[in-house]
Amino acid sequence: MQILGAPIQCGHVLTPTETVMSSLSLPSPTLSTPAWRIAVVGCAFSLIWSSAFIAGKQAMTGCGPFTLLSLRFLAAGALLWLLRRWLPGDTPQQAAAPAIAWRHALIAGLLTNVVYLGLGYHGLRHVPAGLTAILVSVSPLLTAAMAALWLREPLGARQLLGLLCGMGGVAWIMAGRNGGASALDHKAWLGVGMILAGALALAASTLYNRRAAGQLNPWRIARLQLWASGLTLLPLALWTEGLQLNPTPLVLASLAYQATVVSIGTTLMLLWLVRHGGAAKASSFHLLNPLFGVLLAAALLGETVTLSDVLGALPIVAGLGLVMRR
DSSP states (O other): OEETTEEOOTTOOOOHHHHHHHHHOOOOOOTTSOHHHHHHHHHHHHHHHHHHHHHHHHHTTSBOHHHHHHHHHHHHHHHHHHTGGGSOOOOHHHHTOOHHHHHHHHHHHIIIIIIIHHHHHHHHTTSOHHHHHHHGGGHHHHHHHHIIIIIOOOOOHHHHHHHHHHHHHHHHHHHHHHTSGGGOOHHHHHHHHHHHHHHHHHHHHHHHHHHHHTTSOHHHHHHHHHHHHHHHHHHHHHHHHTTOBOOOHHHHHHHHHIIIIIIIIHHHHHHHHHHHHOHHHHHHGGGGHHHHHHHHHHHHHOOOOOHHHHHHHHHHHHHHHHHHOO
16 A cells, blocks of 8 residues: 555554655656756755845844844745735645645744754854855755655765765865865854754755645745744744844845745745755755855955856856756
């Protein structure tokens, strides 16, 4: 017989590991989606995702990280609620989705918005925005390994080589832009540890989104994840930061951009990428974060793009091409 998409032999008692794997398993990604379309959406996703670090750095000049994230998610969720009448409704298949799919969507949202961004924005106080974007790029390798072991998504030698090439480019850019590990003080190392722990949570959330994206309405997933994350962070912001907000034009503009373009846009793009390309391929676009992070920092913050940055971008693009190739 078959339970939640996973074949189970009669008379076999599931182990805890098999139970979790069965609940998260899904049919293969939509193979009919052209690779160029996945690439376009993925590049746009990475560009917007990378811009959030620069916008967040600017916004935290007027409020704390928990306050910023809580207001960002609540504002984005309120906007989707106001627009709900004009958004696509559930299909019959989505309306009949099991309750476990909603639990996976909720877990994915909390892992991404509360754990990953909560740790990441705290680390961002001691780590440059460009380095933060680079560190988050370890998540594709974590996602690919977890997807292969947990969801049984195929991970061939070519895809693994592509991920390793991308990670090599990330390490090259990180060393070139930050003077190596010796340039980081103890506060910066603490921030790096927070960001890397958040990257692990991001990888896990991608796998949970893999389950939810194939069964539920993406607009309703986004609304659930944003509301739940904002309400979870609200008491933390009140307790640790007193919900203090200095409403300067820069802070308000950054908050508005993050609530609309970043929170809503990247959530929907990630759900689309996971559904049409799989968890590992969707996460591989984070390998472009260092490239976009460097370019945005140069354009918006006046940072210099070095030859080392360009050389580091080459294996990242080559690695992404190996992962994307059918």
